[in-house]
Amino acid sequence: MNLNPQHLQTLLAIVDEGSFEIAAVVLGISPSAVSQRIKALEKEAGRVLVRRTSPATATDAGEVLVQAARRMALLQAETANRLRGRIDRVPLAVALNADSLATWFRPVLADVAGYGEATLQLYVEDESHTLSALRRGDVLGAVTREAGAVSGCEVIELGEMRYLAVSTPQLRDEFSHPGHVDWARMPALRYGPRDALQDGDLVERLDLGETRNRRISQIPSSEGFLEAVRVGLGWALVPDLQVAPLLEKGELVLLDDRVARVRLYWQRWRLESELLGLLSEAVIAAAGEAINTDRAELR
Template sequence: MNPIRLHTLLTIVDEGSFEIAAAVLGISPSAVSQRIKALEKEAGRVLLRRSTPVTATPAGEVLVQAARQMALLEAETLAALRGRIAKVPLSVVVNADSLATWFKPVLADVASWDQATLQLRIEDESHSLNLLRRGDALGAVTKEKTPVSGCDSIELGSMRYVSVSNPWLLDRYTNNGVVDWEKMPALRFGPRDQLQTTDLRGRVEQLPNTRRISQIPSAEAFVEATRVGLGWSLLPIQDAKPLLEAGEIVLLDDRVLEVPLYWQRWRLESPSLERLTESVQQAAANMYSNI
């Protein structure tokens, strides 16, 4: 298929708009539309949903994945041939807790490379594979072991979480030494965050229909909301340890929730992707060094 049309398709999906894609490509919106119509005619399928933002159809996702692979290989080839810095787009999906803790050394590694740029997307580890399947990422930190078609799955280890709260919040919702899990306010990172619900199973006979749940979509703010008593939460041990030692939060019990993590990446011969994979594995191997 025409590589210019594929690149146009990728740009539209990344930017979410025909008009913005036209500005990025330096052509008219009409030219963008003509390229996509020609590509759809060639594929015999509708490739884009003309919504806001514009998204790829299942057929379009296949071509977006191919276009992203081509972009990576092209950038690396230019870097190798011309011997100069080229932007190699390493698109990665990672959950917020990992990014705020063990993943940080990966940022330092990539900073030392001359020919790479890192594009991170924050997504719950349960849903990151959707972005990998669509071709929106080259690699993803996920809790799913089974590899996506065309990808390799590498075991990284487990994130360990503990249930904690502000001391006064625990006192307020403790009756005769028993925590009132059904009524105590709770924290959730986002609408797809199921860790807290998973942790509640086994603590209560039935999950309550109505609970006070605050949504805090920032790893740093989530820790702070726990510290000040907005709700109880599950924190990575790395985040909880200093606050526990300072007495600003307390453990609700001795349970430790372990979430296995895997690195799924495209099965693609790419020096940059190989280097990134090595960096992710090394960072994960050091996950508990500061616990």
């Protein structure tokens, strides 16, 4: 099967932008031309590649070609860099969890700023779900809690995020008995519907059946989540990297001495790409500075 590079580029634009119309604007062609290219690609592949939904998404067969298209786009841009001495808007797509973005990942932003005209596209998702974006071909690399390598990828252990149960002193006093926190009644926070860490910890702290009719607020922002804890909206598990200053000031207190630990890994495509190599080095270095641990490449 001899696939047209223009058609693959068009498929990638539709998946990234979520619609045929916006893809047309990005590519500088008409929506009808976008539609014709995809129809031609689907005819060549012999199957439907794009779900005509809102947003438009790739089918299982389409995901295979999206991966190929993203690899091709990266290698073409790096080739242009070698020929012209510049990087032509290379998109570095990464999936990671919000807590990592709010804490140890930030130095990576500064590193990418020095990569010429490269752009960084971040997909924020719970660390237990970021690998899905890698499998679909949406991203080149992902921060994940999964040690098992996706096909065609390599895995490097980054370190361990540590989460502490905290609240305001007032909330603790209101919902505590001598030597015992009333977990069943104390208002709680979670990041979102896929917040496996918060939900799992809530279950472990309560007796069976105690979770009904509890006050649980949902705050889908790492910084907003921390602020919600600080003002007493509920107790929560918060990364020690974020909460340490507030504990020192006494604005927040520890509810117990338990530490929830989440081991993180960097999974990236096994692709001969100088730019992807630089990105991986930046991610590993940033993690090593903040969540120190021995790291080893896994196969």
